[in-house]
Ligand SMILES: Nc1ncnc2c1ncn2[C@@H]1O[C@H](COP(=O)(O)OP(=O)(O)O)[C@@H](O)[C@H]1O
Protein backbone atom coordinates (compact mmCIF):
# COMPACT_ATOMS: atom_id res chain seq x y z
CA UNK A 51 0.00 0.00 0.00
CA UNK A 52 1.39 3.43 -0.90
CA UNK A 53 1.71 6.23 1.63
CA UNK A 54 -1.08 8.07 -0.15
CA UNK A 55 -3.45 5.14 0.01
CA UNK A 56 -2.58 4.67 3.65
CA UNK A 57 -3.18 8.35 4.28
CA UNK A 58 -6.59 8.35 2.63
CA UNK A 59 -7.53 5.22 4.54
CA UNK A 60 -6.52 7.11 7.68
CA UNK A 61 -8.78 9.99 6.71
CA UNK A 62 -11.69 7.64 6.11
CA UNK A 63 -11.12 5.97 9.50
CA UNK A 64 -10.89 9.32 11.27
CA UNK A 65 -14.10 10.50 9.63
CA UNK A 66 -15.92 7.31 10.63
CA UNK A 67 -14.57 7.51 14.18
CA UNK A 68 -15.71 11.13 14.50
CA UNK A 69 -19.22 10.38 13.25
CA UNK A 70 -19.55 7.28 15.42
CA UNK A 71 -18.44 9.09 18.52
CA UNK A 72 -21.05 11.81 18.00
CA UNK A 73 -23.78 9.26 17.31
CA UNK A 74 -22.83 7.14 20.34
CA UNK A 75 -22.92 10.19 22.61
CA UNK A 76 -26.46 10.95 21.51
CA UNK A 77 -27.50 7.31 21.73
CA UNK A 78 -26.19 6.81 25.26
CA UNK A 79 -27.73 10.07 26.50
CA UNK A 80 -31.07 9.12 24.92
CA UNK A 81 -30.94 5.60 26.38
CA UNK A 82 -30.30 7.09 29.82
CA UNK A 83 -33.27 9.45 29.49
CA UNK A 84 -35.53 6.71 28.13
CA UNK A 85 -34.65 4.41 31.04
CA UNK A 86 -35.25 7.14 33.61
CA UNK A 87 -38.80 7.76 32.44
CA UNK A 88 -40.08 4.78 30.43
CA UNK A 89 -43.55 6.31 30.04
CA UNK A 90 -42.07 9.23 28.10
CA UNK A 91 -39.41 7.28 26.22
CA UNK A 92 -40.83 7.58 22.68
CA UNK A 93 -38.89 10.68 21.55
CA UNK A 94 -35.66 9.30 23.03
CA UNK A 95 -36.12 5.97 21.27
CA UNK A 96 -36.79 7.79 18.00
CA UNK A 97 -33.54 9.71 18.48
CA UNK A 98 -31.67 6.46 19.12
CA UNK A 99 -33.12 5.03 15.93
CA UNK A 100 -32.24 8.11 13.87
CA UNK A 101 -28.68 8.25 15.12
CA UNK A 102 -28.16 4.53 14.67
CA UNK A 103 -29.26 4.83 11.04
CA UNK A 104 -27.03 7.87 10.44
CA UNK A 105 -24.03 6.04 11.88
CA UNK A 106 -24.74 3.00 9.72
CA UNK A 107 -25.03 5.19 6.66
CA UNK A 108 -21.65 6.86 7.16
CA UNK A 109 -19.93 3.53 7.80
CA UNK A 110 -21.56 1.90 4.76
CA UNK A 111 -20.76 4.92 2.58
CA UNK A 112 -17.13 5.15 3.61
CA UNK A 113 -16.61 1.42 3.15
CA UNK A 114 -18.20 1.57 -0.30
CA UNK A 115 -15.83 4.43 -1.13
CA UNK A 116 -12.77 2.47 0.02
CA UNK A 117 -13.86 -0.66 -1.86
CA UNK A 118 -14.84 1.25 -4.97
CA UNK A 119 -18.42 -0.10 -4.77
CA UNK A 120 -21.31 1.85 -6.28
CA UNK A 121 -22.86 4.25 -3.78
CA UNK A 122 -26.43 3.83 -2.63
CA UNK A 123 -27.97 7.17 -3.58
CA UNK A 124 -31.34 8.72 -2.90
CA UNK A 125 -33.23 11.79 -4.03
CA UNK A 126 -32.32 14.61 -1.66
CA UNK A 127 -33.24 18.28 -1.65
CA UNK A 128 -29.95 20.14 -2.15
CA UNK A 129 -30.96 22.58 0.57
CA UNK A 130 -31.19 19.71 3.07
CA UNK A 131 -27.72 18.51 2.08
CA UNK A 132 -26.32 22.00 2.70
CA UNK A 133 -28.16 22.33 6.03
CA UNK A 134 -26.71 18.98 7.11
CA UNK A 135 -23.22 20.17 6.14
CA UNK A 136 -23.61 23.27 8.29
CA UNK A 137 -25.10 21.48 11.28
CA UNK A 138 -21.65 20.14 12.16
CA UNK A 139 -19.97 23.55 12.18
CA UNK A 140 -19.49 25.66 15.26
CA UNK A 141 -21.77 28.64 15.80
CA UNK A 142 -20.45 31.73 14.08
CA UNK A 143 -18.01 29.79 11.90
CA UNK A 144 -19.18 31.74 8.89
CA UNK A 145 -21.81 34.07 7.51
CA UNK A 146 -23.69 32.13 4.87
CA UNK A 147 -25.30 33.60 1.80
CA UNK A 148 -27.18 31.27 -0.53
CA UNK A 149 -28.35 31.53 -4.11
CA UNK A 150 -29.56 27.98 -4.36
CA UNK A 151 -32.27 26.75 -6.70
CA UNK A 152 -34.73 24.46 -4.98
CA UNK A 153 -33.52 21.28 -6.64
CA UNK A 154 -33.36 17.56 -5.95
CA UNK A 155 -30.08 15.71 -6.40
CA UNK A 156 -29.23 12.00 -6.42
CA UNK A 157 -26.64 11.53 -3.74
CA UNK A 158 -25.48 9.44 -0.82
CA UNK A 159 -27.22 10.93 2.21
CA UNK A 160 -24.23 10.68 4.53
CA UNK A 161 -21.32 11.27 2.17
CA UNK A 162 -22.28 14.26 0.07
CA UNK A 163 -22.93 16.59 3.03
CA UNK A 164 -19.33 15.81 4.16
CA UNK A 165 -18.03 17.46 1.00
CA UNK A 166 -19.74 20.76 1.74
CA UNK A 167 -18.84 20.57 5.41
CA UNK A 168 -15.18 20.20 4.40
CA UNK A 169 -15.38 23.19 2.01
CA UNK A 170 -17.06 25.31 4.69
CA UNK A 171 -14.55 24.24 7.36
CA UNK A 172 -11.62 25.04 5.09
CA UNK A 173 -13.03 28.48 4.34
CA UNK A 174 -13.47 29.17 8.06
CA UNK A 175 -10.02 27.93 8.95
CA UNK A 176 -8.31 29.87 6.16
CA UNK A 177 -10.08 33.08 7.21
CA UNK A 178 -9.55 32.77 10.96
CA UNK A 179 -9.58 34.79 13.12
CA UNK A 180 -11.92 36.67 10.77
CA UNK A 181 -15.39 35.26 10.08
CA UNK A 182 -15.72 34.55 6.37
CA UNK A 183 -18.71 35.30 4.21
CA UNK A 184 -19.39 32.09 2.31
CA UNK A 185 -21.55 32.27 -0.77
CA UNK A 186 -23.13 29.06 -2.04
CA UNK A 187 -24.74 29.10 -5.47
CA UNK A 188 -26.48 26.25 -7.24
CA UNK A 189 -27.94 26.12 -10.69
CA UNK A 190 -29.43 23.34 -12.73
CA UNK A 191 -27.78 22.78 -16.12
CA UNK A 192 -29.71 20.04 -17.88
CA UNK A 193 -29.24 16.81 -15.93
CA UNK A 194 -26.39 18.28 -13.91
CA UNK A 195 -26.32 20.59 -10.94
CA UNK A 196 -23.49 23.09 -10.60
CA UNK A 197 -22.80 24.12 -7.04
CA UNK A 198 -20.18 26.70 -6.13
CA UNK A 199 -18.82 27.61 -2.72
CA UNK A 200 -16.84 30.85 -2.57
CA UNK A 201 -15.43 32.75 0.35
CA UNK A 202 -13.83 36.13 0.93
CA UNK A 203 -10.77 34.78 2.76
CA UNK A 204 -7.14 34.83 1.64
CA UNK A 205 -7.62 32.28 -1.16
CA UNK A 206 -5.69 29.05 -1.71
CA UNK A 207 -1.95 29.79 -1.60
CA UNK A 208 -0.49 29.98 -5.12
CA UNK A 209 2.13 27.33 -4.29
CA UNK A 210 -0.45 24.60 -3.67
CA UNK A 211 -3.27 25.70 -5.98
CA UNK A 212 -2.29 23.05 -8.55
CA UNK A 213 -2.08 20.18 -6.07
CA UNK A 214 -4.70 21.01 -3.48
CA UNK A 215 -6.69 17.80 -4.15
CA UNK A 216 -3.65 15.58 -3.66
CA UNK A 217 -3.51 13.80 -0.31
CA UNK A 218 -1.16 15.33 2.28
CA UNK A 219 -1.04 18.75 0.61
CA UNK A 220 -1.72 21.36 3.27
CA UNK A 221 -0.71 24.94 3.97
CA UNK A 222 -2.53 25.06 7.29
CA UNK A 223 -0.85 24.68 10.65
CA UNK A 224 -2.08 21.38 12.06
CA UNK A 225 -3.64 20.45 8.71
CA UNK A 226 -3.49 16.91 7.36
CA UNK A 227 -4.10 17.74 3.72
CA UNK A 228 -6.64 14.95 3.49
CA UNK A 229 -9.91 16.86 3.47
CA UNK A 230 -10.03 17.90 -0.16
CA UNK A 231 -8.66 14.60 -1.46
CA UNK A 232 -11.47 12.78 0.32
CA UNK A 233 -13.97 15.34 -1.05
CA UNK A 234 -12.77 14.72 -4.56
CA UNK A 235 -13.16 10.96 -4.09
CA UNK A 236 -16.66 11.37 -2.73
CA UNK A 237 -17.68 13.61 -5.64
CA UNK A 238 -16.05 11.24 -8.16
CA UNK A 239 -18.00 8.32 -6.65
CA UNK A 240 -21.12 10.37 -7.53
CA UNK A 241 -19.81 10.61 -11.14
CA UNK A 242 -19.21 14.29 -10.50
CA UNK A 243 -16.28 16.68 -10.62
CA UNK A 244 -14.82 18.86 -7.87
CA UNK A 245 -12.54 21.69 -8.95
CA UNK A 246 -10.88 24.85 -7.74
CA UNK A 247 -11.89 27.81 -9.87
CA UNK A 248 -10.16 31.13 -10.42
CA UNK A 249 -11.50 33.88 -8.18
CA UNK A 250 -10.83 37.61 -7.93
CA UNK A 251 -10.82 37.29 -4.15
CA UNK A 252 -10.85 34.33 -1.78
CA UNK A 253 -11.33 30.74 -2.89
CA UNK A 254 -13.99 29.29 -5.17
CA UNK A 255 -14.72 25.56 -5.36
CA UNK A 256 -17.13 24.00 -7.85
CA UNK A 257 -19.00 20.74 -7.59
CA UNK A 258 -20.71 19.47 -10.73
CA UNK A 259 -22.92 16.53 -9.95
N1 LIG B 1 -11.28 28.13 1.24
C1 LIG B 1 -9.94 28.08 1.31
N2 LIG B 1 -9.20 29.22 1.40
C2 LIG B 1 -7.86 29.19 1.45
N3 LIG B 1 -7.12 28.05 1.43
C3 LIG B 1 -7.80 26.89 1.34
C4 LIG B 1 -9.22 26.84 1.27
N4 LIG B 1 -9.60 25.54 1.17
C5 LIG B 1 -8.46 24.82 1.19
N5 LIG B 1 -7.37 25.62 1.29
C6 LIG B 1 -5.97 25.21 1.32
O1 LIG B 1 -5.90 23.86 0.91
C7 LIG B 1 -5.19 23.08 1.86
C8 LIG B 1 -5.68 21.65 1.84
O2 LIG B 1 -6.99 21.54 2.41
P1 LIG B 1 -7.47 20.14 2.97
O3 LIG B 1 -7.25 19.10 1.93
O4 LIG B 1 -8.84 20.30 3.51
O5 LIG B 1 -6.44 19.83 4.14
P2 LIG B 1 -6.24 20.57 5.54
O6 LIG B 1 -7.46 21.37 5.82
O7 LIG B 1 -6.04 19.44 6.50
O8 LIG B 1 -5.00 21.40 5.38
C9 LIG B 1 -5.40 23.83 3.17
O9 LIG B 1 -4.33 23.55 4.07
C10 LIG B 1 -5.40 25.28 2.72
O10 LIG B 1 -4.07 25.75 2.62
Ligand SMILES: [Mg+2]
Nearest residue numbers: 171172229230
Ligand atom coordinates in the same frame (compact mmCIF):
# COMPACT_ATOMS: atom_id res chain seq x y z
MG1 LIG C 1 -9.43 20.76 5.51
